Amino acid sequence: MCGITARVGTDDSLDALLASLKNLEYRGYDSAGIAVQNGTGIKVSKHEGEVAQLESQLTSGDVFGEVGIGHTRWSTHGPPTNENAHPHTGCQGRVAAVHNGIIDNYTTLREGLQSRGHEFTSDTDTEVIPHLVEERLADGMAPEAAFRETVAQLDGSYAIAIIIDDDPTVYATRNGSPLVIGVGETANYLASDVPAFLEFTDQVIYLEDDDIAVITPDDYRISDGNGSWVPRPVETVDWDPEDAEKGKYDHYMLKEIHEQPTSLRQTLHGRIDGDDVILEEFPPGTFEGITRVQFVACGTSYHAAMYGEGLLSEWGVDANSFIASEYAAYPAPVDENTLVIGVTQSGETADTLEALQRARDRGARTLALTNVIGSTAARTCDDALFIRAGPEIGVAATKTFSSQVATLVLLGERLVRDVTGEPTDEHSQRLAALESLPGDVETVIENSQAAAVSRRCLGDTGHFFVGRGSAYSVALEGALKFKEITYEHAEGFAAGELKHGPLALVTPETPIFAIGTGRHQNRLESNVREIQTRGAPVIAVAPRTDSELADTADEFLPVPATHSALVAILANVQLQLVAYHAANEMDRSIDKPRNLAKSVTVE
Incomplete structure (x- = not known):
């Protein structure tokens, strides 16, 4: 601030x-x-x-x-x-x-x-x-x-x-x-x-x-x-x-969306060698003895942390993510075998720094996952891992989210190997897909129809974003981006939670973005039909190979078919473009949304 x-x-x-x-x-x-x-x-x-x-x-x-x-x-x-x-x-x-x-x-x-x-x-x-x-x-x-x-x-x-x-x-x-x-x-x-x-x-x-x-x-x-x-x-x-100039783009946000292939290449450069993850800061054995992982973060970084939590949990590591301000006030149990990871783009987020300090004071090992060398988080934590996304000027975070998630996938691979002694299932396929991620993001950006979809959403009373697994964290992130720069009501939900209350808000004037990853698609399709029964239009964001979801939805924003652990990153790019184009049509102050600032250095 x-x-x-x-x-x-x-x-x-x-x-x-x-x-x-x-x-x-x-x-x-x-x-x-x-x-x-x-x-x-x-x-x-x-x-x-x-x-x-x-x-x-x-x-x-x-x-x-x-x-x-x-x-x-x-x-x-x-x-x-x-x-x-x-x-x-x-x-x-x-x-x-x-x-x-x-x-x-x-x-x-x-x-x-x-x-x-x-x-x-x-x-x-x-x-x-x-x-x-x-x-x-x-x-x-x-x-x-x-x-x-x-x-x-x-x-x-x-x-x-x-x-x-x-x-x-x-x-x-x-x-x-x-x-x-x-x-x-x-x-x-x-x-x-x-x-x-x-x-x-x-x-x-x-x-x-x-x-x-x-x-x-x-x-x-x-x-x-x-x-x-x-x-x-x-x-x-x-x-x-x-890197800190707009160049040919009308807004920093659009520039930074388009920079994601480059920022991801920087993030991944030198960190994958065949089936191996190469993190110079963390050679094999670095995390031996860790039995529990906790993430603390705010805003977009919290959604990236949720993504990381889901991956680690699926891979057999005890992991939880916490909103940093809540963790600082009500810290979770830790011991010397707990790794607390602060996910913070700037490395200066006050709530995250306080949460990390609470964890350190109680004996936990701390790690900063950040974009800024020399930041407070990088200097005060026991370890630091840099996402290498380059400067991000737009208040609404875009390229740093994708680089945070990609870095968390790499860190997760290292953690699992150290904690369990074995690589994750499908690690070869996942790492190969990770190497292809910059090109896949480029494909999304070049072929997106988000501008046309966003125009058809203007004037609606609310916008819902739903997904399961990693797509749930991206549903939250998609809703955050939309509300940040359009000032319109938007909420993200776990898809299975719609029928436990939020469905009461669904009308023909509440378009719903359903995010599919290629997993549990039958359940997501069932959720889509529940929504459509109430008259709401559904925009599916999913792999282009998911023909059933494409046929079921009213609109379809496809992404390249890749490993299911990474699909939601590509879906997020589509949602960033939807939010951007909607805000642009509404003539909002995209790079300087009202009441917001990028680095939240006050509590």
Whole structure:
């Protein structure tokens, strides 16, 4: 939630700050703002709405500076207004601050500041930060000391960056929210995520909790909360800057749907050798002694976790998936033989990180399955496995879901071999099908009739998605995608549950997407007939070889015939396209759906 960026150079930073904010809008787009300084004071410009609205008011040329910070907001404290937009300043205007996260004790801090004569102009928790820094500067503290003293008073989760008048420096820290430094040739950068400055540098330093970063035009220094210098490695990000651009596509979501063959090839590259799974991080025997697997995740990642749970359970491993926020509040039993896998695209999802911490505290082994090297989950878990999907900008996750599931299939094969001593049944066929998966996804995208189907669904009162086994998790994911970007009612169900209540909602105005994998088809066909008896149209998404389901359904979106464990991944691509085209027809804000942001770093 919220995107922070900063640039420290010897030339004007305005254009780079605006470009970085545009790159970060997937983290929030309720309001945006920048603050710059060039030795003659701090100039703040901010506006409710998207970055484009901020940019439109920066045409006079009076906002410029070598040092600057920026922010794009997802609202927590206070509505999205000009007053609540970041950056915030203190009474004297000497300090400007941007913040991602929540300051839990801001009410106490604010009351104390007000009792000492400070006046506030916003509803945000962030505004206490520049006031506290200014107070310490007024007491004669040096800027870095004033920042440290302020941070020591804050409780909660946060990433913070500030600038101070007459000081060509950005001061920053994090605790539970991500921050990364970009080391450039003529300037240095800071942001919540790498895509913010990827067009300027691919040299990055991931900050850890309680790090204090002091960034100048030609240097940076990182120390811990006690002021001791700490080395942090400089890493090279292998993402291409074009990966974070829309290119020829109208929306990031459509681009990322079309990128799935490439992202899957990256996911699978070097990890399958004939009948063997090759995971360099996890050689054979890595998981010997594991007797139980638990998945913790949120949203789309939770649906991928459910997919993984089903596979492992079928293959003889005790596995369960949990919504991370529920697991954090009501953790399941674990011991030293329990492996808890956090599935998180960003590696920064607050609920998932808390669930993993609960598991670690109680003696479980933890593993992060994530897309981001250097993320908090990757650094704090015992192990990490990367899905290698490349940057995903669209708020509605697409390519990361397919790469998460493909990675979970590989990890499952390794787990089963270590836990049971034997490979899974049909492992040869499944691995061969996995290698063919990128091409199969390409076939779906090239031949999909989802656009025509989606147009026939417009104006309906609800949309149901049903499936069995792995198709159940994809039914949930299909419904989530549809509701995320169309704002229309959509629900996913296990197909057998329809007759236990949800069938009461089925009418001729509730199209139902039935997802088939080639298994238990007789039962699914029976469910389809139950639905049609109530007058509802059925759109089947299943292997093209399933002629009976194709004949029974009112519409048919075929996918290539492949191993039944993987069919639902292909069906999911069709459902992504259905949601996209429906939302496009309805003129929705597809890449920036209302009230949502991509990285949920607050609880």
